[in-house]
Amino acid sequence: MSAAAGDRKVNRTLATLATSALAYSLLQTMVAPALPDIQRQLGASTSAVTWVLTAFLLSASVTTPVIGRLGDMFGKERVLVAVLIVLGLGTLVSALSSSLGMLVAGRAIQGAGGAIFPLAFGIIRDEFPADRVGTGIGLISATFGIGGGSGLVLAGFIVDHLDYTWIFWLALVMIAGATLATHLFVPESPVKSPARIDWPGAAGLGVALTCVLVAVSQGNAWGWGSTRVLGLVGIGLALLVAWTRFELRSTHPLVDIRMLRLRGVWTTNVTTVLVGFGMFSAYLLLPQLVAVPKAAGFGFGASVTAAGIFMLPSAAVMLFAGPLAGTLGTRFGARVPMLAGVAIALLSFVLFAVAHHASWEIYVASGLNGLGVGLSYAAMATLIVEAVPQSQTGIATGMNTIMRTVGGALGAQVVASVVSAHVQRAGLPAESGYTDAFWVSALVLAVALGCALLIPRRAHPEPVVPEGAQRLGEPQLVSR
Numbered sequence: 001m002s003a004a005a006g007d008r009k010v011n012r013t014l015a016t017l018a019t020s021a022l023a024y025s026l027l028q029t030m031v032a033p034a035l036p037d038i039q040r041q042l043g044a045s046t047s048a049v050t051w052v053l054t055a056f057l058l059s060a061s062v063t064t065p066v067i068g069r070l071g072d073m074f075g076k077e078r079v080l081v082a083v084l085i086v087l088g089l090g091t092l093v094s095a096l097s098s099s100l101g102m103l104v105a106g107r108a109i110q111g112a113g114g115a116i117f118p119l120a121f122g123i124i125r126d127e128f129p130a131d132r133v134g135t136g137i138g139l140i141s142a143t144f145g146i147g148g149g150s151g152l153v154l155a156g157f158i159v160d161h162l163d164y165t166w167i168f169w170l171a172l173v174m175i176a177g178a179t180l181a182t183h184l185f186v187p188e189s190p191v192k193s194p195a196r197i198d199w200p201g202a203a204g205l206g207v208a209l210t211c212v213l214v215a216v217s218q219g220n221a222w223g224w225g226s227t228r229v230l231g232l233v234g235i236g237l238a239l240l241v242a243w244t245r246f247e248l249r250s251t252h253p254l255v256d257i258r259m260l261r262l263r264g265v266w267t268t269n270v271t272t273v274l275v276g277f278g279m280f281s282a283y284l285l286l287p288q289l290v291a292v293p294k295a296a297g298f299g300f301g302a303s304v305t306a307a308g309i310f311m312l313p314s315a316a317v318m319l320f321a322g323p324l325a326g327t328l329g330t331r332f333g334a335r336v337p338m339l340a341g342v343a344i345a346l347l348s349f350v351l352f353a354v355a356h357h358a359s360w361e362i363y364v365a366s367g368l369n370g371l372g373v374g375l376s377y378a379a380m381a382t383l384i385v386e387a388v389p390q391s392q393t394g395i396a397t398g399m400n401t402i403m404r405t406v407g408g409a410l411g412a413q414v415v416a417s418v419v420s421a422h423v424q425r426a427g428l429p430a431e432s433g434y435t436d437a438f439w440v441s442a443l444v445l446a447v448a449l450g451c452a453l454l455i456p457r458r459a460h461p462e463p464v465v466p467e468g469a470q471r472l473g474e475p476q477l478v479s480r
Contacts (some may be wrong), residue, residue: 012185014136017120020084020178021140021231024113025147027091027171028056029283030155030392032108033304034164041164044100054217055104057409059111061213061402062206067115068398069197069254071122072391077188082121087113088172095168106168114405117144118397121381125393126189134334135326137385138378142322144404147241148283149315150203150410156308165235193391201254204243211236213406219413220420234397255395264387265396267455269403271342272380274448276407278345279373281415281441282352286310286366289356289434298357313363316372321374331383335455338379342452345372346445353438376452383455415440 031038031052039049071079090109097103117140135328137215158166215232222228247253260266287307302310325337348369355361381397390397414438422433 005013008438009187010132010136013127013187014139015125016178016181016185017123017136017140018143020116020142020182021120022082022150023146023171023174023178024110024116025144026151026154026174027087027110027113029148029151029166030158030167030171031056031318031409032283033152033155033161033308034167034285034464037159037164038100038103042100042103049098049223050098050106050217052107054214055108056111057217057405058213059108060114061111061209061405062202063112064114064118064401064405065205065254065395065398066197066202067112068122068394068401069117070394071115071119071189072193072394073197075188076119076122076126076429077186080116080123080186081179083112083115083119083407084175084182087116088175088179089394091172091175092170095124095165095172097165099189099352114401115398117381117401118324118394121385121397122393123186123189125202125385125390127187131330131387134382135323136328138322138324138326138329138337140322141378141381142318142325145279145370145377146315146318146322148279149311152283152287152311153308153315156305160303160305164347168400171208178201186239196327198247198250198252198254201243201247201250204239204246205254208236208239209402209406210245211239213409216406216409219457220417224417254423255399256392258394259396260389260399261453262387264283264383264456268338268380268383268387269400271338271376271448271451271455272400272403273374273407273410274444274451275342275345275373275380276404277411277414278349278441278445278448279369279377279411280408280414281411281437282314282349282366282369282373285352285415285437286362286410286460288429290362292429296424296431298350298431298434300359310359310366314369314373317367317370318374321371322378322409323343325375325378329379333457334382334386335380335452336379337375338383338450338455339452341372341377341379342445342449343372344368345376346442346449348372349438349442349445353435353442356434356438420442 035049035052038052067079067083087110090106093109094103094106097106120140121137124133124140128136155167159162211232215229215236219229244257247257267476290300290302290310291307294301328337348365351361351365351368380400384396384400385393390399418437418440419429419433422436424430
């Protein structure tokens with residue numbers, strides 16, 4: 001194959017994977033602006049309609065590591081096609097929903113699409129030339145934020161002009177195209193690791209994550225100090241401890257705990273949780289801030305569509321941040337764009353806190369937030385991929401994806417609590433609530449920067465292969 005033909009093949013594969021990842025990322029946030037409309041049309045309560053978001057997060061957290069492992073075992077392209085079909089099925093159920101229960105069920109099915117990211121990372125690592133791996137992983141990682149920000153923009157237009165079900169019909173068209181393109185153009189990975197699925201371990205991890213995420217997602221409704229919230233968090237943490245002990249003794253663990261203990265893995269995962277906190281807090285705070293009526297003394301009284309426009313700088317900058325992170329990572333190591341990204345995201349929250357009265361201030365801070373989150377998200381996946389054996393790419397990046405989800409859920413709920421605790425006498429939100437929430441996010445990003453500094457300068461996968469692993473063909477390791 002000529003060099004030009006090889007480049008075309010790589011570009012076609014990357015475009016297909018990016019489309020698949022973007023479809024999932026859009027669905028992640030597009031429903032948020034539509035929740036009031038969904039609540040009204042389906043006659044649901046405020047607390048009940050939040051399960052449209054919670055079911056999606058729970059399903060993604062539980063299924064992502066299992067499906068990532070299946071991709072390592074049976075072939076990432078084959079499993080990716082199956083995941084896209086399941087994502088399409090869930091989207092169809094959501095589009096046809098006539099009750100809240102049916103919509104929640106559709107969203108739970110959609111959550112399986114979270115495995116698109118670890119599968120895409122594995123395909124890129126296995127198939128791409130070494131000099132294209134960093135840029136490819138950076139672009140796919142950036143779609144997590146690009147889709148999230150773009151979803152808010154698109155949802156605003158749909159909510160203001162169309163029925164909320166169009167959110168799912170439009171996404172379904174993209175998913176159908178991505179599924180066909182994946183089947184036709186994405187090559188099957190030559191790296192496989194035949195093994196048995198640790199179903200007890202998968203069930204234990206699922207129950208533990210469910211307890212924690214339900215407590216976090218319902219914290220505002222139930223009260224953060226309530227028995228239900230504290231009890232679920234305690235049960236979830238206890239189950240995670242028991243699950244860790246079980247995995248250490250298992251002959252075929254779902255997750256190699258030794259892998260999670262690698263410095264390049266645990267430092268990146270902790271940083272991921274904290275950056276996820278920051279990204280989703282921005283997605284929640286910014287649209288709400290600009291929608292606050294001018295009578296409150298701040299805010300812009302923006303419609304849902306106009307509020308989405310304020311997110312455009314963030315989404316637009318992320319388009320360039322992913323490939324930029326890959327280029328920087330190839331030349332200087334992925335730790336550099338990670339540190340730069342976290343620092344820039346921290347700066348954006350400081351600007352949000354001290355300057356949010358003019359539209360240009362919001363645009364500047366939004367653009368910086370997109371650049372920071374885009375750089376750091378793109379670098380995270382590369383750091384994980386570099387730190388683990390090639391046969392464990394799926395499960396390792398799957399766990400990192402869970403860290404994003406957990407951090408995002410925690411960030412959205414915490415800042416929502418801070419804002420709701422500050423109300424003016426007239427019933428309007430108080431500016432101090434938003435200012436405090438931005439400072440909380442800045443503090444979390446400062447901690448993230450400290451964790452990022454602990455990431456090794458150069459992470460190399462350990463030269464071990466899990467028991468029973470089988471490699472087909474000559475795998476390509478990332479060189480730094």
